[in-house]
Structures are given as C-alpha cells and as structure tokens.
Amino acid sequence: MKNRIMLFVISIIGLMLISCTSKEQKNPEAQLKLNGAGATFPYVIYSKWFDVYHNQAGVEFNYQSIGSGGGVKQVIEGTVDFGASDAPMSEEEMKAVMDKQETEILHIPTIMGAVVVTYNMKQVGKGLKLTPEIISDIFLGKVTKWNDSKITAVNSGKKLPNEPIIVTHRSDGSGTTNIFTDYLSKVSNEWKDKVGTGKSVNWPVGLGGKGNEGVAGLVKQTEGSIGYVELAYAVQNKLDYALLKNKAGNFIEPTFESVSAAAEGAINNMPADLRVSLTNTDGKDSYPISGFTWLLVYKNMKDRQKMDALKTFLKWALTDGESYAKDLYYAPLPKEVVKLCQKKVDLITLKK
Amino acid sequence: MFDIKNSENIENVKQQKNNFAASFFSLKRISDKNPGDLIFENITRFFAFVVLSLVFLMAYEMTKASLPAIEKFGLKFVTGKEWDPVLDNYGALPYIFGTLFSSLLALLISLPLSVGVAIFLSEIAPRWIEQPLSLLVEMLAAIPSIVYGLFGIFVMIPWLRNEVEPFLAEKFGFLPFFQGPPYGFGMLAAALILSIMILPIITSISRDIMKAIPASQREAAFALGATKWETIKIVLTGSKSGILGATLLGLGRAVGETMAVTMVIGNRADISWSLFDPGHTMASVLANEFAEASSEIYVSALIEIALLLFIITIILNSIARLVVWSVTKKYKTAKV
Numbered sequence: 081m082k083n084r085i086m087l088f089v090i091s092i093i094g095l096m097l098i099s100c101t102s103k104e105q106k107n108p109e110a111q112l113k114l115n116g117a118g119a120t121f122p123y124v125i126y127s128k129w130f131d132v133y134h135n136q137a138g139v140e141f142n143y144q145s146i147g148s149g150g151g152v153k154q155v156i157e158g159t160v161d162f163g164a165s166d167a168p169m170s171e172e173e174m175k176a177v178m179d180k181q182e183t184e185i186l187h188i189p190t191i192m193g194a195v196v197v198t199y200n201m202k203q204v205g206k207g208l209k210l211t212p213e214i215i216s217d218i219f220l221g222k223v224t225k226w227n228d229s230k231i232t233a234v235n236s237g238k239k240l241p242n243e244p245i246i247v248t249h250r251s252d253g254s255g256t257t258n259i260f261t262d263y264l265s266k267v268s269n270e271w272k273d274k275v276g277t278g279k280s281v282n283w284p285v286g287l288g289g290k291g292n293e294g295v296a297g298l299v300k301q302t303e304g305s306i307g308y309v310e311l312a313y314a315v316q317n318k319l320d321y322a323l324l325k326n327k328a329g330n331f332i333e334p335t336f337e338s339v340s341a342a343a344e345g346a347i348n349n350m351p352a353d354l355r356v357s358l359t360n361t362d363g364k365d366s367y368p369i370s371g372f373t374w375l376l377v378y379k380n381m382k383d384r385q386k387m388d389a390l391k392t393f394l395k396w397a398l399t400d401g402e403s404y405a406k407d408l409y410y411a412p413l414p415k416e417v418v419k420l421c422q423k424k425v426d427l428i429t430l431k432k
Numbered sequence: 433m434f435d436i437k438n439s440e441n442i443e444n445v446k447q448q449k450n451n452f453a454a455s456f457f458s459l460k461r462i463s464d465k466n467p468g469d470l471i472f473e474n475i476t477r478f479f480a481f482v483v484l485s486l487v488f489l490m491a492y493e494m495t496k497a498s499l500p501a502i503e504k505f506g507l508k509f510v511t512g513k514e515w516d517p518v519l520d521n522y523g524a525l526p527y528i529f530g531t532l533f534s535s536l537l538a539l540l541i542s543l544p545l546s547v548g549v550a551i552f553l554s555e556i557a558p559r560w561i562e563q564p565l566s567l568l569v570e571m572l573a574a575i576p577s578i579v580y581g582l583f584g585i586f587v588m589i590p591w592l593r594n595e596v597e598p599f600l601a602e603k604f605g606f607l608p609f610f611q612g613p614p615y616g617f618g619m620l621a622a623a624l625i626l627s628i629m630i631l632p633i634i635t636s637i638s639r640d641i642m643k644a645i646p647a648s649q650r651e652a653a654f655a656l657g658a659t660k661w662e663t664i665k666i667v668l669t670g671s672k673s674g675i676l677g678a679t680l681l682g683l684g685r686a687v688g689e690t691m692a693v694t695m696v697i698g699n700r701a702d703i704s705w706s707l708f709d710p711g712h713t714m715a716s717v718l719a720n721e722f723a724e725a726s727s728e729i730y731v732s733a734l735i736e737i738a739l740l741l742f743i744i745t746i747i748l749n750s751i752a753r754l755v756v757w758s759v760t761k762k763y764k765t766a767k768v
Contacts, residue, residue: 146723147723147724148724149723149726150723150724152726153726170726173726244613246613246615251699251712251716251720252720252724253723254724275518276518276519277518278517278518279517279724281516282517282518286700287615287617287698287700288700288712288720289699290694290695290699294695297585298617301585301589301593301616301617302593
C-alpha cells in the first residue's frame, strides 16, 4: 500500500516536471501574461483572438468576462492590464482612473454589435417594419395593440391581429440595454425625459428576462410579444426580427453590412477619443441600433514588455483579427475606423 | 473584499478567545486528558469560531458597504417604490414585497401537501413504500435550481398560460388575486416553483418530528378505541410546533431562492396582489443587476438589499430553530 502511494506521488511530481520543462522549451517568453477583464458580449471573438495570437506570438492573455461594469471597475483599481466594455466610460470614471492610476484611458473600438427588435407573431411572419416612433411608443406602453394604426400604416401588406403587445426586456444590467435605451433616448424626447439611457433602467412596461437567452425565451414562449436581443444571438437562434426605419428614412434589415455601414455613416462626426454612440447615425444603409465595443487601455503603461506586447496585439487584432468577425457573428470595423484605431494604439507610451 | 487590517484584528480577537478557552480548559481538566484529544478539541473549536466570525464579518462588511445608501435614503429605502438606476433613486419595497409574497404563497401551496406526505410516510405507509418514497422526496432537494427554472419556463409556464390562468380568471376573476392578462410568467409561476422546491425540507422534517412522538402514545390511543384518523390527530397535536419549525425553515429557503425564481417571475418591480402579474424579488434583483452596477450609490443600494435579505433570513431561521429546539426538548424530558 505504502509503495503504491509513493509511486503515485513520484509519478505526479514527474509529470509536473515534464510539463514545466516542455512549456519552457516551446517558447521562452511564456512568462509574459496580460490580464484583462470586462464585457461578455465580445468574449467569443476575444478568446479566439487571444488563442490565435498566443500560438503566433507566444503572449498569453487571461481575459475574464465579468461584465462591462466589472471591467471598468478593475481598470479604475488598476488590477488588470486592459479592460473591455460595451459602453464608453463616463467622465467621472475616467477621472477616477486619472486620480488612481495617473494616466488617461484610451477607448479602442474592436468590433461592432447591434441590437435587433425581435417579435413573435405567427400570422405576420418575417419582415415586420417599425419606425422609431412606434418602437418608443411600444416600450413606453402607449401603443398596446398590434393593429394600432401607426403599425398598420407602415406594414400595408401584412395582416396585424387585434392582440395586445406584450413587451419584454432585459432584467439584468447589460450593454445591450445601454445601446437600445440610447437609441430610444435619441429618437424620442419623451423616453429621454421619463426613462433615459442606462445598463438598467426603470422600464415603464413589460416583463424582464435575464440575459439574451432570457428575453429570447420570453419572446418565443409568448405569442404577441416583442423584445430586443443582440444581433449575434438573433442570427444564431433564427429569431424573427424587424426592419427599422433609419435616419435617412429607409427600412433596414439588421445584417453585418448594415451595422458596419452605421460606423461609416458616423465617420465624419467621429470624436477624437472614439467614445461615440452609433445609434441613429447618418447614411442610407445604416442600421440604427448599432454600437462599438471597446478595449480600455492605459495611455501610459508601467511595464515596457507588456506595452509592446499589447500594442502589437492590438495592431494585429485590428487588421488580421477582424477577418474572424463574421464567422463568429460580429460585424467588423470599417476600414476608415480601423485607421483611426491604429492611430490611437500609437498613442500608448511608457510611463515616465 | 475587506481590508487586511480588519481581518488581522478579528484574527487577534479570535486568538485571544482561543487562548482564553484553552487556558480555561487546561486549568480544569488537563490531568485526565491526553494531549492528542486536547489538540483535536482545540482545532475543532477554532473551526467553529471561524464559522461564527464569518457570519459576523459578512454582516459587518455588508453594513459598511451599504452605508452610503443607508445615509442617502434612510427609511425611504424600505418604503420607496421607485428603482431607477438612471437617476440613482432607489426604493426596495417592490422587491421586499415580491420576496415575502412569493414565499408565503409558496408556503400556502406547499404546507398542506408536505404535511399530507409526511403523515402518509410516518403513519400510514408500509415500510417498503415509505423508504423509496422518502428517498424520492429528499431527492427533490438535490435538483439544481436552474433545472427547476428550465422546467418552469418550458413546461409549467405554457400550461399556466393556456390552461390554469384562463380557468382561474373565468371562475374566480372577481377576486383581486386573479386580475390582468395571463402571461404565464409571474407571481403564480414563482410560487409554484418555490412550493416544489421547499416541499422536501418541510416533508422530511415533519416526518421526523412525527416519528419522534413515542409509539406508546399511539398504542394508548388505539387501546382506548381511537380510529386511525383520531390517532393521527393526536400525533399531529404533539408535533404541531415541530411542523411550524419545519415550515419556517422552508420559508427561509423560499426567501433566499434566486435562479429559478428569476427565470419565471417576470422581473418587474411592481407591487400587485394579482398572481398573474409579474413581480421581482430581492435575491433576483441582486442576481440581475449586481454584475453591471457601476455607480457607487447603485452598488451600495444593492448591497443594502442583500443586508435586508440577510436579516430577514436570519430572523426566520432563528425562529425556526427555537421552535424546533423547544419541541424536541419537551419530548426528551417527557421520555425521562
């Protein structure tokens, strides 16, 4: 018995030694590890990037998708090398970073997402058309029936039932809600005054579901319901989604192209820090509820090795990395935006 | 979570207590104990203190973190109905209401069912049915709550929406409890799921309590010519307060339940007596909003909700323990 235990212990120690040495042989820079935390939405493509880049350049990334709010908190506390968020940091939060870490924060857009308005009505099927006014009125609880004259006016070919509209929304705090309420605040003054923009808001009507899957579950289960989910989630789960009327007056289907077009439409008014909302942008093909997701990096970094690694990684991600986007159901950044982002990456310097 | 200085302080206090306990111990009985026993006893004593200090540490940390909200909103936090993260205005009443209402409803459904099962198991069922059945009931407690939630969404809610709620609205629509459109998601769904989840704990404790009633009492009743039902009534009278304790433990479980409730309750912070309307609970608002809460006062308000929940569950559980203790004590002394 004792012999057997000894054998077991020895073999485990042996295995540990083997694994250590083999790692060192594989790449000598394996010690370099970058820690990041934040948004869950881009987690799929980020982990793909980190994995591919690790194999190419030997830099290891440890990314924890704890949510945008958590990412921002960690950036303020300085416990990570970079953060990630679906919503740009507020002035207060950036000031907090300045106070605690003595550096500015750069917002670098990585990919784009969109929010689609999904609904469940068998009689209507695909391709319901909605205007900004209708959406805000539905979510304010002012339009309550599917055959409301406002809805029938833009859906002339469709037979809309005299059924109540059951509104659903996210119950958890999320970047998706942030983009959606940002859009509603832009298109409706009443929404702006009564509810406002945020990751969680005080909804005037409706049922709440936790996560994209929670809202999708509510919508799928309930005939006559309407809700909003991420584009990627809607595409993967083949949900029915509405065509939305954009600023130029066209009804646009949410696709990766129309989402990228939203960024192109905003390129002329893009602020220098790239903390921009892409809802309701100009451009005839722009899908109106689109948005960036950002990596949050320190402008002045403490560690030269880490800085170099992060800069080369970001340049790689913005060029080669973007090609993975569509396969993973994200919209890639348009070329003009990539150029702006690369200039941002060049601003990262070593702390003096 | 907590600063090191504090934890050191607590560590020191703990050690002082430990030293005191050890010296007290050694003065009295060191002569007749072997050192192994002494070490072992002190180690276990230390572990017990760790658990105790954990509870106090949690209470302390939660109070500290919720101070900004307590200072800003005061009592209005408990009575306010608005929960608006955009304007940073927080009132927790809908969540407190939702937690208590859904738990009490669950109890109302679960209690007769559980006591019925417990009577059958302890008084009526033959051994070969009793054992597998008790096992099955206790196995209900081992099912993860997310599974209950999924069962709720995919099986129970369509049934509620299409069959149960229209029926209730038609027959009892005049009552304030059955108003509004039948969504399926809502208070009724939450109460039903919770009642299934607390059934095992109430059943198994009630059964044990009934079995603790001395067989001589049953025999005496039979000898006096009592029927089976009359005998059961005697057993029930004896185990009344024990069953009450079990019920309170079940209530404690219902109050703290998070995942399954969030999935079926509809997550809407309204106060409504209608079982068809969606509601929200303290535990589910924490699960929903904590991860993305950014402003300081928002986090603080959420932690204050956690503190309130902590206090409510502690009160419920202490009452339950006291009741159960008192009844078992009575029977132990009665036996002697």
